[in-house]
Amino acid sequence: MTKRFWKKLIILVIPVLSNLHSSAQMKPRPDAFPPVEEQVGSKSTLMATTVEEMAAWDRYPTYDTYQEMMRQWAETYPDLCSVDTIGTSIQGRLILALHIEGNPGEGLSRPQFFYSSTIHGDEVTGYVMMLRLIDTLLSSHGTDQRLTDLVNSTDIYINPLANPDGTYWRSDNTVQGSRRYNANGIDLNRTFPNPFAPTAKSVPQENQAMIDYAAAHSFRLSANLHGGAEVLNYPWDSFRSDVLAHPDNEWWKEICRELIDTLHTYSHSHFCDVSNSGYIAGGDWYVIDGGRQDYMNYYHNCLEMTIELSTVKNPDSDQLPEYWSFLSPMLIRYIEMIHHLPASHTSIDYLSPLASHFSVYPNPATDHITASGTCGGQQLTLSSIEGRILRKLTAHDSVTTIDLNDLQRGVYLLRIGNNNLKIIKQ
Numbered sequence: 111m112t113k114r115f116w117k118k119l120i121i122l123v124i125p126v127l128s129n130l131h132s133s134a135q136m137k138p139r140p141d142a143f144p145p146v147e148e149q150v151g152s153k154s155t156l157m158a159t160t161v162e163e164m165a166a167w168d169r170y171p172t173y174d175t176y177q178e179m180m181r182q183w184a185e186t187y188p189d190l191c192s193v194d195t196i197g198t199s200i201q202g203r204l205i206l207a208l209h210i211e212g213n214p215g216e217g218l219s220r221p222q223f224f225y226s227s228t229i230h231g232d233e234v235t236g237y238v239m240m241l242r243l244i245d246t247l248l249s250s251h252g253t254d255q256r257l258t259d260l261v262n263s264t265d266i267y268i269n270p271l272a273n274p275d276g277t278y279w280r281s282d283n284t285v286q287g288s289r290r291y292n293a294n295g296i297d298l299n300r301t302f303p304n305p306f307a308p309t310a311k312s313v314p315q316e317n318q319a320m321i322d323y324a325a326a327h328s329f330r331l332s333a334n335l336h337g338g339a340e341v342l343n344y345p346w347d348s349f350r351s352d353v354l355a356h357p358d359n360e361w362w363k364e365i366c367r368e369l370i371d372t373l374h375t376y377s378h379s380h381f382c383d384v385s386n387s388g389y390i391a392g393g394d395w396y397v398i399d400g401g402r403q404d405y406m407n408y409y410h411n412c413l414e415m416t417i418e419l420s421t422v423k424n425p426d427s428d429q430l431p432e433y434w435s436f437l438s439p440m441l442i443r444y445i446e447m448i449h450h451l452p453a454s455h456t457s458i459d460y461l462s463p464l465a466s467h468f469s470v471y472p473n474p475a476t477d478h479i480t481a482s483g484t485c486g487g488q489q490l491t492l493s494s495i496e497g498r499i500l501r502k503l504t505a506h507d508s509v510t511t512i513d514l515n516d517l518q519r520g521v522y523l524l525r526i527g528n529n530n531l532k533i534i535k536q
């Protein structure tokens with residue numbers, strides 16, 4: 111039994127214990143206990159080997175058909191859309207996004223919306239929903255006033271498939287035998303930088319491409335689409351909401367209520383399996399580390415939530431039109447919400463509500479501060495708001511003094527373990 115083992119055990123057990131009460135009646139988060147290897151589907155999974163075979167949207171596309179669909183949209187609607195390559199997967203498949211923009215070149219400043227699906231390669235419902243959404247937005251332009259207005263007023267980016275190696279794990283010609291992980295066996299939704307507990311964990315190639323793409327844009331609202339449950343999962347995933355609530359907690363609840371109302375107009379039997387309301391703060395369901403949602407919120411000022419679209423991760427292909435019938439009104443409504451966003455945040459807004467297990471005095475301070483509490487042996491850092499580290503030391507006992515004399519007046523962040531406090535130098 112190494113120290114590492116015990117540390118791992120504690121990391122595993124503490125969130126389970128702390129969630130025991132709240133999750134007693136709740137369906138376990140499928141993301142929390144992934145199967146070691148996915149079973150090969152024995153169900154009806156029809157594949158479209160040509161774009162024409164996707165006409166009724168009751169098949170999954172082969173990898174080549176998917177690429178051909180993206181190419182054809184850009185060719186058919188050159189004034190409305192273009193294909194972006196976000197990056198490539200380990201096995202060299204393309205991670206693509208379709209950028210839809212009505213009236214391009216008019217110099218309008220439109221807010222940027224991002225949808226991304228199937229970061230878990232076997233959760234394929236969202237993959238087809240996103241392809242059909244692209245087709246609907248493009249083919250309705252000029253005929254459907256509501257969708258035309260939406261496309262003309264919003265920069266929409268849709269990445270239907272974030273983990274192509276996982277989805278086409280067995281072959282480019284089928285999504286049967288798809289798997290959750292990338293080609294290196296890595297869970298891509300556990301390996302984004304965690305703003306609340308930075309580590310030196312290496313970032314997989316697919317995620318680095320996504321990080322670079324997010325950095326090159328200014329997405330303000332987005333969703334990461336999954337399967338295995340049906341629920342709107344809003345931030346944070348890293349904490350239970352009683353430990354740290356998102357500063358826009360009330361806004362999230364309000365828009366989730368509206369989205370679920372929209373969905374329930376079309377189907378009453380869906381989005382009830384995790385919570386009665388159809389939505390939940392991620393950490394109240396299950397705390398995870400390294401998910402994309404928290405990363406996007408914290409580092410890119412992008413309000414991202416996780417939408418679990420279907421209880422079955424890979425529905426029979428002939429069920430896909432039924433999913434579309436009740437999911438699409440909600441998916442479209444969510445894009446429209448980019449025009450009703452709360453004000454932007456800085457990292458200080460995210461951290462300030464964090465319940466702390468140590469205290470600092472005096473604060474505001476002039477020449478020094480003293481940190482006390484359960485910080486002995488822990489790494490203690492003082493940084494600027496922008497994240498530049500100014501002091502780094504190990505707290506040897508329960509009281510540690512930090513000299514502030516050479517610092518300018520302003521606001522700083524003190525981090526001990528996973529706890530953060532705002533420090534004001536007078």
Ligand SMILES: [Zn+2]
Nearest residue numbers: 141230336337
């Ligand atoms: Zn998932």
